[in-house]
Amino acid sequence: xxxxxxxxxxxxxxxxxxxxxxxxxxxxGIGSSDAAVAVGLSPYKSPLSLWLEKTNRKPAADxxxxxxxxxxxxxxxxxxxxxxxxxxxxxRRVNAVLQHPDYPFMLANLDxxxxxxxxxxxxxxxxxxxxxxxxWEDGIPIAYQCQVLHQLAVTGHAWADVAVLIGGQDFxxxxxxxxxxxxxxxxxxxxxxxxxxxxxxxPEPDGSDDAGKALLSLFPADNGQTxxxxxxxxxxxxxxELLNLREQKEVAERKESEIKQRIQVAxxxxxxxxxxxxxxxxxxxxxxxxxxxxxxxQEHPExxxxxxxxxxxxxxxxxxxxxxxxx
Numbered sequence: 001x002x003x004x005x006x007x008x009x010x011x012x013x014x015x016x017x018x019x020x021x022x023x024x025x026x027x028x029g030i031g032s033s034d035a036a037v038a039v040g041l042s043p044y045k046s047p048l049s050l051w052l053e054k055t056n057r058k059p060a061a062d063x064x065x066x067x068x069x070x071x072x073x074x075x076x077x078x079x080x081x082x083x084x085x086x087x088x089x090x091x092r093r094v095n096a097v098l099q100h101p102d103y104p105f106m107l108a109n110l111d112x113x114x115x116x117x118x119x120x121x122x123x124x125x126x127x128x129x130x131x132x133x134x135x136w137e138d139g140i141p142i143a144y145q146c147q148v149l150h151q152l153a154v155t156g157h158a159w160a161d162v163a164v165l166i167g168g169q170d171f172x173x174x175x176x177x178x179x180x181x182x183x184x185x186x187x188x189x190x191x192x193x194x195x196x197x198x199x200x201x202x203p204e205p206d207g208s209d210d211a212g213k214a215l216l217s218l219f220p221a222d223n224g225q226t227x228x229x230x231x232x233x234x235x236x237x238x239x240x241e242l243l244n245l246r247e248q249k250e251v252a253e254r255k256e257s258e259i260k261q262r263i264q265v266a267x268x269x270x271x272x273x274x275x276x277x278x279x280x281x282x283x284x285x286x287x288x289x290x291x292x293x294x295x296x297x298q299e300h301p302e303x304x305x306x307x308x309x310x311x312x313x314x315x316x317x318x319x320x321x322x323x324x325x326x327x
Contacts (some may be wrong), residue, residue: 007156008098011107015095019064025097027054029105030190035150036143039186043143046211047193047203048218054197058217073125075165079125080112082171083163090115090125100154103187105194108154113163122151122160131165132173140174146186148176151184216314243321 012025035041037050048326052058084091091112100106106111112123125213126144127137140148140162162174196203202218205211211230229235264282267273272281 002103007101008108008154009101010096011099012097013095014097014109018252023060025107026060027056027276029099029107030150030152030194032108032147032154036146038148039144039189040206041142044210045205046208046214048205048211049214051193051196051203052217054212055200058214068127068129072125075127076111076125078169079127079163079165080123081163083112083123083125083173086171087161089172091106092248098154103153103191106150106154106190107189108151110151110155119159120157122148122155122157124148124151124160124162126162126164128164128166133166136166137163140176145176149179149183149186152176152178153187220315222315224298243317 014022017025018074030038034050037045038047040047049058053060080091083089091114094110094113096109098108098110104212111125114121114123122145139250144162148162152160158178160176162176164169164174167287193203195201205215230240263273263280267280267282271283274277293304
């Protein structure tokens with residue numbers, strides 16, 4: 001039976017498609033693996049970082065040599081066969097980049113299509129390490145839900161199955177039914193992100209570590225000038241909020257240290273303590289050797305030159321408050 005797409009456009013064949021050609025196609029829009037990032041629901045990558053890639057300010061990271069990616073690729077056909085055996089459904093490869101007909105920036109690659117006499121669906125295949133198992137206890141992680149909803153939006157299919165192998169031996173199948181309200185919301189939010197790309201308009205940072213790295217990539221050096229924002233109500237309000245949050249953080253950290261020290265007093269020489277909600281440990285770490293760089297540089301400066309390398313400095317954000325005279 002020939003694969004059926006209710007609405008998707010076959011933008012390009014992926015058979016014998018090289019990496020450079022693939023990257024050019026990806027640059028034309030938002031792929032399903034980009035969906036959660038674009039709408040701010042990825043725990044690993046920020047919209048600002050994706051915007052840098054889509055506007056050609058930063059190349060996308062090459063993950064092909066990562067062990068998790070390598071093993072995911074190796075296991076994909078195996079897990080597709082396991083899914084077919086356990087469900088009795090037929091699966092087939094889709095060797096094409098698919099495109100939404102009304103929102104051409106929405107692109108998708110499917111791991112497999114599930115082909116049936118009555119209807120067709122999507123099979124998304126995942127592998128997860130043992131430490132990632134808790135993320136799957138309440139169902140499909142939100143980032144993968146976005147990925148699959150994006151695929152359903154592009155293809156028009158009514159459902160998708162997510163098959164995941166956790167820890168190398170726990171195989172699970174989750175079903176996602178098409179939800180047009182959720183898809184409409186996803187399309188709206190992806191459209192807002194893509195408008196930022198088309199208008200060359202930087203999206204707001206989200207406070208994540210990845211957004212911080214993206215800002216350093218966008219603005220790696222300073223020019224020595226001072227920007228006067230003292231008459232800006234918006235930025236004066238932001239600065240006031242920053243000072244307030246910093247004060248709250250200092251109070252919370254001091255209180256945390258106090259409580260920790262009280263528990264340490266109770267521990268004394270004990271290694272661990274049990275509580276109704278968990279436990280704490282207070283163990284002596286192993287001794288370790290630390291190089292005396294100052295002494296080495298004095299007695300053997302040639303070793304410093306031979307084994308040390310310069311590390312480029314990065315911009316450091318510091319806060320100073322204005323001292324007001326007392327009355």
